[in-house]
Amino acid sequence: xxxxxxxxxxxxxxxxxxxxxxxxxFFFAPLDADQGFVQKIFYVHVPIGIVALVGFMAGGVFxxxxxxxxxxxxDLRSYVxxxxxxxxxxxxxxxxxxxxxxxxxxxxxxxxxxLVSFLIVFLLYACYTPLRFSxxxxxxxxxxxxxFAIVAGAFVPLNFAAVRMAEAYIHPRTFATxxxxxxxxxxxxxxxxxxxxxxxxxxxxxxxxxxKNATFKLRALxxxxxxxxxxxxxxxxxxxx
Amino acid sequence: xxxxxxxxxxKDLLVELRTKEAVPAMALFxxxxxxxxxxxxxxxxxxxxxxxxxLWVTLLFAAVLGINRLFVAEVEQGGFDGFLLAPxxxxxxxxxxVLALLAFLVLVQLIAVPAFAFLxxxxxxxxxxxxxxxxxxxxxxxxxxxxxxVSAIAIRTRARDLIxxxxxxxxxxxxxxxxxxxxxxxxxxxxxxxxxxxxxxxLAIYDGVFGLIAYAIFDFLLED
Numbered sequence: 001x002x003x004x005x006x007x008x009x010x011x012x013x014x015x016x017x018x019x020x021x022x023x024x025x026f027f028f029a030p031l032d033a034d035q036g037f038v039q040k041i042f043y044v045h046v047p048i049g050i051v052a053l054v055g056f057m058a059g060g061v062f063x064x065x066x067x068x069x070x071x072x073x074x075d076l077r078s079y080v081x082x083x084x085x086x087x088x089x090x091x092x093x094x095x096x097x098x099x100x101x102x103x104x105x106x107x108x109x110x111x112x113x114x115l116v117s118f119l120i121v122f123l124l125y126a127c128y129t130p131l132r133f134s135x136x137x138x139x140x141x142x143x144x145x146x147x148f149a150i151v152a153g154a155f156v157p158l159n160f161a162a163v164r165m166a167e168a169y170i171h172p173r174t175f176a177t178x179x180x181x182x183x184x185x186x187x188x189x190x191x192x193x194x195x196x197x198x199x200x201x202x203x204x205x206x207x208x209x210x211x212k213n214a215t216f217k218l219r220a221l222x223x224x225x226x227x228x229x230x231x232x233x234x235x236x237x238x239x240x241x
Numbered sequence: 242x243x244x245x246x247x248x249x250x251x252k253d254l255l256v257e258l259r260t261k262e263a264v265p266a267m268a269l270f271x272x273x274x275x276x277x278x279x280x281x282x283x284x285x286x287x288x289x290x291x292x293x294x295x296l297w298v299t300l301l302f303a304a305v306l307g308i309n310r311l312f313v314a315e316v317e318q319g320g321f322d323g324f325l326l327a328p329x330x331x332x333x334x335x336x337x338x339v340l341a342l343l344a345f346l347v348l349v350q351l352i353a354v355p356a357f358a359f360l361x362x363x364x365x366x367x368x369x370x371x372x373x374x375x376x377x378x379x380x381x382x383x384x385x386x387x388x389x390x391v392s393a394i395a396i397r398t399r400a401r402d403l404i405x406x407x408x409x410x411x412x413x414x415x416x417x418x419x420x421x422x423x424x425x426x427x428x429x430x431x432x433x434x435x436x437x438x439x440x441x442x443x444l445a446i447y448d449g450v451f452g453l454i455a456y457a458i459f460d461f462l463l464e465d
Contacts, residue, residue, distance in 0.1 A: 151451075
């Protein structure tokens with residue numbers, strides 16, 4: 001399967017959407033009456049947070065498919081999705097911390113359930129790579145990683161529910177009340193930013209899949225040329241096909 | 242299935258009875274941790290949410306010790322191979338291990354909770370004993386299910402003593418949170434408050450969801 005197909009138009013569309021999103025953020029979306037300019041970090045923080053969570057869930061869905069079909073390509077898809085989502089989750093924590101400092105005066109706010117839940121989810125998924133790395137057998141590594149991805153995927157919503165119940169709300173609950181949430185201009189900007197980050201995730205995912213596939217093909221060709229003299233591949237956490 | 246579970250559980254309890262590896266170590270560890278907390282916090286008696294937090298963090302870390310050892314005999318002495326050769330449902334191993342871990346946790350808590358009441362707790366533990374037992378029971382089920390699952394994932398890795406705690410702690414944060422929140426009013430200095438039912442509900446949901454997940458995916462951890 002070729003993952004490189006359609007990558008160029010997709011990348012162009014991603015760049016265009018993200019540029020449009022930033023243009024809207026700076027020139028179209030109104031300044032927040034309460035927080036002023038600082039509130040604009042919302043258009044980065046919330047989309048990458050949402051896309052990171054969706055990426056974790058997608059990793060869990062690919063993992064279910066992997067366990068059902070035993071096709072190592074599903075394991076690779078799950079690995080790449082989780083791996084990019086971890087990077088986005090780290091970005092969410094950093095931007096959330098900056099926003100907390102600017103609007104609540106402290107880098108870390110324990111009373112804030114979303115931030116705390118996100119930290120717990122991040123800590124859990126941070127174990128994904130060490131877990132893969134410490135299993136040598138390829139087939140077992142894929143199987144155990146899929147089990148982990150499913151457990152962690154189910155853990156995400158439960159964790160958010162539990163932490164949210166424990167803390168008082170101080171997070172702006174943007175979409176909680178119908179009609180009372182974002183004003184129209186902000187909503188449009190937010191949706192464009194969300195679409196841009198979503199497209200960015202898909203592009204990065206496809207790009208990494210294409211790159212990994214090319215590496216595997218290259219290695220297979222080298223092996224065919226050099227016979228058994230080729231040094232075995234370095235041990236890594238990434239799946240190989 | 243019931244006979245297989247019974248046989249496996251009997252084997253685990255018998256091994257523990259003869260070697261005395263896990264439970265005494267876990268109990269001793271809990272008591273040492275209470276002493277460490279006494280000096281670390283520089284308090285001679287605790288109550289309310291601080292008492293609940295100290296109790297649950299200690300029980301959690303003691304559980305990690307037992308979870309580390311849960312499948313060691315299976316790997317080192319060929320228990321997995323013997324089990325896979327036997328014509329029984331693989332879920333029976335999950336059920337037996339959950340029950341064994343649950344038994345270990347209850348035994349440890351029979352020592353650790355009275356020790357906590359004796360050493361650190363300010364208010365009387367009798368003021369809300371039935372409620373406290375309910376919270377302990379629900380949290381132990383969740384600890385046993387998730388602990389068995391994590392132990393089974395980590396046992397075949399090279400760095401299993403490191404993988405168990407880093408995987409287990411984030412997965413158990415909601416459980417410890419709910420257990421500590423439910424315990425805090427029971428240990429209040431001015432008489433026990435009412436048991437917050439919603440935290441019991443969260444514990445029960447957590448136990449149920451992870452019980453189902455463990456049931457659905459445990460087989461995949463045994464296939465080699």
